Amino acid sequence: MDLLANFASSFLSQLQSPTLAFLIGGMVIAASGSKLAIPDAVYRFIIFVLLMSIGLHGGMEIREADFAALALPALFAALIGVMIVLLGVVTLGKLPGVKRDDAYATAGLFGAVSASTLAAAMVALDERQIPFEAWAPALYPFMDIPALILAIVLASLAKARQSGEKAAKVGVWSIIKESLQGSALSALLLGLAIGLLANPGPVYEGFYDLLFRGFLSVLMLVMGMEAWARLTELRKVAHWYAAYAFAAPIAHGLIGFALGYVAHVTVGFSPGGVIILAVIAASNSDISGPPTLxxxxxxxxxxxxxxxxxxxxxxxxxxxxxxxxxxxxxxxxGL
Incomplete structure (x- = not known):
């Protein structure tokens, strides 16, 4: 009962937050047939600023971090990405009307990480004054890359078995390279490197930090419009995809929360960090994942x-x- 009461309170608070309001607003105006459109170049710039901001802050904090405390959550993030893909293959992949390649791609996308969901979680924690390690968002690539690689490798191996080949030639390094060169991870990793090796505090505080919430609101508006537009496409395929897409984020997030709690007990990972790990586990890639898959x-x-x-x-x-x-x-x- 306490969980339900706390969830209801947190959910109502989330409903009143600008982040969710803009997401819902985007869905509403798209449903109404509005011609409002955000240019793709503007959308990509917003993504760059948000991820650069996260990377810069994380890099500055990593310089002061205990690497022993960072290593276990990073390992768990990679493990979660792998587990999500395997779970997707043995659940969604076994349902009637679901094609093999579609199951692998869907599992890979849900194992990868959403930059927009990560940013929304950070704002929610800040609004509720729940602290977390600034390097926690840097767990993003540790989960994202293994999930994408595993999904593509499994799909290639399955195709090879079906065609009677002994083994599939899968360029794992090319997958890693493509993921790292994607716009999302490139911005995040660049920010991490600059934050770690330079002294970007003034530009972070005077530019990136100031723009973060405003740009996030525009991103949520775009995501809402995109979500509504994709509903039409989703109706064309098996309804199992909708059921999986609703249940999987909650199940994946619980896995992330459980492993985050282990990291909390073992190396002192903060409660806010546990929430971040759970949320990125619950997220599904909206930037780097689709083109890679x-x-x-x-x-x-x-x-x-x-x-x-x-x-x-x-x-x-x-x-x-x-x-x-x-x-x-x-x-x-006991927060």
Whole structure:
């Protein structure tokens, strides 16, 4: 009962937050047939600023961090990405009407990380004054890259078995390279490197930090419009995708929370850090994942894996999972 009460309180607070309001607003105006459009160049610039901001702050904090405390959460993040893909393959992949390649691509997308959901979680924690390690968002690539690689490798091996080949030639390094060169991870890793090796405090405080919330609100508006647009595509494929996209973020987030709690007990990972780990586990990639999986699993139907992620998975992660894991943390850690 305490969890339900805390979740209700956290959920109502989340409903009143600008982050979710802009997400819902985007869905409403898209449903009304509005011609409002955010240029793609503006959208990409916003993503760059948000991830550069996260990277700069994380890099500055890593300089002061205990690397022993960082290593275990990073290991757990990679493990979560792998577990999510394997769970997706043995659940969604076994359901009627779900094609093999579509299941691998969907599992990979849900194992990867959403920059928008990560940013929304950071703002929610800040609003509730729940501290977390500034390097916690840097767990992003540790989860993102293994999930994408594993999904593509499994799809390639399955294709090889079906065609009677002894083994599939999978360029793992090319997948890693493509992921690292993607716009999202490039911005985040660049920010981390500059924050770690230079002294970007003045430019971070005078530019990136000031713009963070405003740009996040525009990003949420775009995500809402995109979510509504993808609903039409999702209706064209098996309804199992919608069911999976609703349940998977919650299940994946619980795995992240559980392993985060182990890190808390073992190396002192903060309650806020546990929430961050749970939320990125609950998220599904909206930037780096789709193009990587389109190229790596060309037989997959984008209407299935991108439609499930964007139209259902992302709204569930932001609207339900963020307040859920804040409420769970309040009970577990007595916040």
């Amino acid at each position: 389109r190229a790596g699993i060309p037989g997959a139907n984008p209407s299935a894996f991108i439609g499930a992620s964007t139209s259902v998975g992302t709204p569930v992660a932001i609207a339900i999972c963020v307040p859920l894991f804040v409420a769970l943390a309040e009970i577990v850690f």
